[in-house]
Amino acid sequence: MKFKLEPKKLIQIHDLMIKSRVLEERLIRMYKQNDGYFWIGGPGEEAFSVPLGLQVNKGMGLDHDFLHLHYRSSPIMLSMGAEPIDSMRQMKNVASDPYSGGRNFANHYSKREWNVVPVTSTIETQYLTAIGTGIAQTKKGCKGITIVNGGDSGTAEGDFASALVWSSRPMMPLPMLMIVTNNGMGISTPYCNQFGGDTISARGNAFKIKNQTINGNDVEESYFAIQAAMKYVREERKPFLLEAKVSRLYGHSSASGANFVPGDVDSLDVFEKQLEEAKILTRAQMEKVRENYNSQMQEQAKQVKVEPMPSGDTIYDHVYYGQKGRYW
Amino acid sequence: MATMVQAIRMALHYGEQNLGVEHIFGEDVGPPLGGAFTATQGLTKNWHSPLDERGIVGAAIGLGFANVRCVAEIQFCDYIFNTIDLLKLGGMSTWATNGDWPSPFTIMTPVGAGIRGSIYHSHSFDAMMTHIPGFKIVMPSNALDAFGLMLACLKDQNPTMYLMPKALLRVDGDEQIQGEPPLTPEGKKQLKEMIDAPLGDRSQWKAKWPNLVDPNIELSKGKIVHEGNQVTVVTYGRHVLIARDVARELAKEGISVEVIDLRTLWPYDWSMISKSISKTKRVIFVNEDTEVTNFGEHLLRRTVEEHFYDLHARPRLIAGAFVPGIGLSDNLESASVPQASDIMNACREIVAEQP
Ligand SMILES: Cc1ncc(C[n+]2csc(CCOP(=O)(O)OP(=O)(O)O)c2C)c(N)n1
Numbered sequence: 001m002k003f004k005l006e007p008k009k010l011i012q013i014h015d016l017m018i019k020s021r022v023l024e025e026r027l028i029r030m031y032k033q034n035d036g037y038f039w040i041g042g043p044g045e046e047a048f049s050v051p052l053g054l055q056v057n058k059g060m061g062l063d064h065d066f067l068h069l070h071y072r073s074s075p076i077m078l079s080m081g082a083e084p085i086d087s088m089r090q091m092k093n094v095a096s097d098p099y100s101g102g103r104n105f106a107n108h109y110s111k112r113e114w115n116v117v118p119v120t121s122t123i124e125t126q127y128l129t130a131i132g133t134g135i136a137q138t139k140k141g142c143k144g145i146t147i148v149n150g151g152d153s154g155t156a157e158g159d160f161a162s163a164l165v166w167s168s169r170p171m172m173p174l175p176m177l178m179i180v181t182n183n184g185m186g187i188s189t190p191y192c193n194q195f196g197g198d199t200i201s202a203r204g205n206a207f208k209i210k211n212q213t214i215n216g217n218d219v220e221e222s223y224f225a226i227q228a229a230m231k232y233v234r235e236e237r238k239p240f241l242l243e244a245k246v247s248r249l250y251g252h253s254s255a256s257g258a259n260f261v262p263g264d265v266d267s268l269d270v271f272e273k274q275l276e277e278a279k280i281l282t283r284a285q286m287e288k289v290r291e292n293y294n295s296q297m298q299e300q301a302k303q304v305k306v307e308p309m310p311s312g313d314t315i316y317d318h319v320y321y322g323q324k325g326r327y328w
Numbered sequence: 329m330a331t332m333v334q335a336i337r338m339a340l341h342y343g344e345q346n347l348g349v350e351h352i353f354g355e356d357v358g359p360p361l362g363g364a365f366t367a368t369q370g371l372t373k374n375w376h377s378p379l380d381e382r383g384i385v386g387a388a389i390g391l392g393f394a395n396v397r398c399v400a401e402i403q404f405c406d407y408i409f410n411t412i413d414l415l416k417l418g419g420m421s422t423w424a425t426n427g428d429w430p431s432p433f434t435i436m437t438p439v440g441a442g443i444r445g446s447i448y449h450s451h452s453f454d455a456m457m458t459h460i461p462g463f464k465i466v467m468p469s470n471a472l473d474a475f476g477l478m479l480a481c482l483k484d485q486n487p488t489m490y491l492m493p494k495a496l497l498r499v500d501g502d503e504q505i506q507g508e509p510p511l512t513p514e515g516k517k518q519l520k521e522m523i524d525a526p527l528g529d530r531s532q533w534k535a536k537w538p539n540l541v542d543p544n545i546e547l548s549k550g551k552i553v554h555e556g557n558q559v560t561v562v563t564y565g566r567h568v569l570i571a572r573d574v575a576r577e578l579a580k581e582g583i584s585v586e587v588i589d590l591r592t593l594w595p596y597d598w599s600m601i602s603k604s605i606s607k608t609k610r611v612i613f614v615n616e617d618t619e620v621t622n623f624g625e626h627l628l629r630r631t632v633e634e635h636f637y638d639l640h641a642r643p644r645l646i647a648g649a650f651v652p653g654i655g656l657s658d659n660l661e662s663a664s665v666p667q668a669s670d671i672m673n674a675c676r677e678i679v680a681e682q683p
Contacts, residue, residue: 062394101426110425117393118425120417128382128414132390132398135351139396162383169378318427319461321485328595 001274004220010280013219015289017046017268020075022293023084027091027106028258036091039254041107042072044247045181047267048216051223053079058114066115066133068126068148071107085300095310102310123154127163134174145233149179153186156194167239168207176239177229183248204241216244217267329516330508333497335471336367339478341537344373347482353377354384354401360530364403365497369525370535385411389418392433402437405453418487419462430485440616441665442495442566447653452617457489458594464547465593467491469568471501476545493565506541550597556586558679560604563614564590574671583679609640610678616665619647641681646670
């Protein structure tokens, strides 16, 4: 195995992949211990999503990338610098949850400072709001692009087709990187029940949208495909459709038990074997990283447990921007 | 003497010039047509969207996230129903993020009957829309308000829904929008020459906009359009004109009707309604949306809860019949939505009723 990325970068990616996995396992544990009502998340998407998060032009406003994410995006957020404890706060729905103040499910991120628009549970609507930031970023000289991701089953919604239609019009092409993380399932519905084509990315052809399907369980393949797609969208100000084949390692959500499902490729396993083989990290070093995150997050979960819940009298706050209390 | 649609157009122009409006879009909104009702004719930032209502609303929400001001048009509200989940989403972003994201965008759409629009060009949307928290919702009844309320929407940091009463779009205003030509037949002609696109080839045409002044109409402020002391009629949109005519008629019979134009449906001016009810002790709510789970029913509920012991007669709602659509034939349309005679009879009846 010969890597193209620098060892330093590989070690950083590995660190973030472990961090994401340990966080998701911690969130699942919190759910099972009654410290949260529902879990849904991204274990199995790390090899694709960490390289994505690391390459985002992070910041606020049109010159930075806008992110319209779905609920499996924790590796993207952690790679951008999000704190694991904040995800635990959202899981426990305490008042200090910075993403929703205890109002939303775990992994429903939102961070205006980083152009991360609110994650919604509604499948595929993010491909519609992405059109809007895409239009905003057609402004002359604008450096930011719009990134949107979602699952494979969701592409059956008309909203996915809307994104293809709007982004590829010759009179107003949109700088949009449209991503589909294809885990082959939508809750319990296999891919073949949704779609008769070979690849989802090929749908881009009908709109003359550049597209590609990659193995999202491979770190380097993902890293370079994302790099090239981003470069194209950033420079050409045109859309790109990227499909990444990934795994769903703990089932759909807590609704299906949130137990490890053996059989699927675990990208972290694969990557660790490669790192060991290439003598970039030893097994002991990798175990150490995992142990460190495990104990850190265990402590953080304890801390979150005793943080105050939001008060019921705050329900009317923020119906309107800057408004507090009952307003009518 | 701008018509309501000219007033909306002038407001959008004002928005482009002074309020940072960067995108005005929807089906047929770009040149040469400038929208099915010409509300976007002669502007500079208007463009045709794909024929995709979900895309239009989603794009508006996204532009709001980007803090880029936009106005998106849904050609008729009859075609907005497949975007309800998106309106929910747009109305919820600020709340769901515990106040992190402002979400300023404006959607405008023609509503209501009155133009013999048959089943799919006559729907109302106020009942449905007032079920969706997070929006500010307006409906003007005259050209000056149409101008001022649009500017108020464009200055707001929240999602705004601008309902255009389509039967009033071609009605002349009777109050001056500061800066428009005088309210005379000559003035009307002059304005038409300035801002209405000519028939035929329009490729070289450019609108000449008057120098307009913002009337600073506040959201959530109603207006008493006819003073009275025996019964309060609360309404909005085209029924303001109908109710005002009824009030004038009934004045001749010695019946004194106070007519309130709500202007902003949500959040509405309860203090104005409440004060008026305290004075007249009788109230009728009027709108043309279907009567079951109608917005007027909410106003009735609040009236009963807060004014039960003030009332001298049972409060009433006059609204559209609860049927799937508005039938085309004259008799069918008239039987489906409130007519002047319905309001007139209800006023006579309620005033005659004694506790
Ligand atoms: C509009 C909408 N319809 C249905 C659902 C219920 N639902 C939640 S996740 C899901 C499956 C999504 O599958 P896919 O797009 O493949 O993404 P994955 O969860 O596999 O990553 C469904 C049907 C929803 N949340 N929103």
